[in-house]
Amino acid sequence: MVYKLKESLVLRVLSGLGDFKWFAHFIISVVVVSLSPAVLTAGDNGPCIECHTKPDKLKTAEKAKIDPVTGEIRVVSMLIDEGTFKASAHGGEDFFCTDCHQDLEGADLSEGHKPNLKPVDCITFCHDDPAEDYLQSSHVKLMKENNRDVPTCKDCHAGLTYHYTPMGEKSPRDVPRGTDPVHRRLTIESCGTCHQEYLSSYRNNAHGQVASLGYTTIDIPVCFDCHGKHKILNSEDPESKVGKERILETCGNCHANANASFVKHIEHPQIKNIKYYKKLLTALKNARSNPEDLKNLIKSPQTILCLVFVAYMGILAFTFSSFGVHSLLCWFATVRDEYKRKGHADEDQH
């Protein structure tokens, strides 16, 4: 072996230096073990990181991949940012590359491993629970009923990362933690791409207004803190996190001693939703033919919020227009008097 030869050569030079022979042996064996590219064993990320952090050590640094479901072609980087990986949910002490890329275990690395690996199976061995929860969620049930494409794991989890490949594409490889503020902020936008109205009403709320300023630590609830992650159910469903039976517990996670009145809170106020006002107006128009509609709307806490909002818009408009005119007139009259006074003073001088 090449390394054996090198070892003996270096050893001979070093041993000439005197009594440091044992020390030299130790140093060299450490170096040799860490450099040896023989066979990939489980429980060691070193050999993977060795090449996958340096583009010149890889045969191909970027690959085109075809998504098996959507048929989309994406450019995926083969480079790993070690820091990002360590910070990710999969970056713990006892996680190894071969845990996910199982077909690489025992691979011979002297010529490099085989180019195309099997797609990683997240569900079978590790994430079977969330997958099962997800299949029971409203997302899957309702959408299947309505014959619509159900969002896959990747629709939410891919692209939620902040590690960019050299091509500027987001890599799904770095799985962020649920406590990470950046990740939490991005999840709001992900949910918001489909649930736009809920996103904009959330931004009008006490929680959402802080999140809108960019603060999404675990103190500020984002969508999944209240609605759940995988098993998101309709609020009418008693098992839902925001349903009758569990809402006290959900709100109580942050608000100690949350009571039954407190949990009636409107998290999605419709004060800026023009559709709600239109609904109110049509209910008013049809008050005679269909009084039930109007009754229900009046009993809704949303209507009171909307009325308070409209009243304040009126107060603002009235105050600023009337007092604005008053201020301007006062200003002009003062200037006019000053001008007149100066004029008289000039006449007096002449």
Next chain:
Amino acid sequence: MQMKISTNYLRFSLLHRFCHFLIIISFFGLVLTGMPLAFRNYDWARWLYELFGGYPTAGFIHRICALITFFAAFIHFIFLFYNVSVQKKKGFFWGPNSLLIQPRDVFDIIGDLKWFLGIGKRPDFDRWIYWEKFEYLSLMWGTLVMALTGLILWFPVQFTKIIPVSVAGIIDLPSIALIIHRYEAILAAGFIFTIHFFHTHLLPEKMPVDEAIFTGKITEEEFKHERLGQFKRLENQRLLENYKVAPPSLFVSFITRLFAVPILITGLIMVGFMFSALIVWAI
């Protein structure tokens, strides 16, 4: 040529000046840490919120300033209570020294409108001009509304406990409080930074600040020009002498401007931001 040194009169007592100072400090603290939440979609709001420490620091500053406001209101009502109930002083609720609206103010408004249109002379106002009364009363009302809604938002769980569950399904106290708190704040900040500033500090004769609220003193010329009614009344009652004071020293005037002008500019910049948001929203 000889510079004529004018006579000065005391317009605001030390207590009132101190209360105004407390209100300035707390009001600006509240606006600068609260307004970013109302204008959360704009970059300046993010920048301003971060400047004050972001979440949760800005929130703590907001609450501390709220406590300062409570303290100022507390001093004010202790003052009122002491004068009315203990010292049995009269004229707090009626008469020229009262800040409450009276028939006289209606005539003042009509006279002032005539002056605006150039039909009449500027009315002879007494101690409080009608818009000053309005500003005082709206400050009282606004502080009450902001304090109540602010406390509901500060302690939502405790406040909702008072409300029965059946009512809570129709009246959502924290949400109503948030909407009122947000738009009352825009009303208050907008009013102070435009109407109050232009009526008192930024008038052509006062530019840049009316120092009376800081030094407490007003010259005879200003007194006669602004409140001729009060001047004549005091002269007739032979009380004018009681109000005579030494003119403010140059140092005090300088300190006043050093403090007041940057604060005034900050307020104008804030209202500029808020107004620009309105334009962006309208477009």
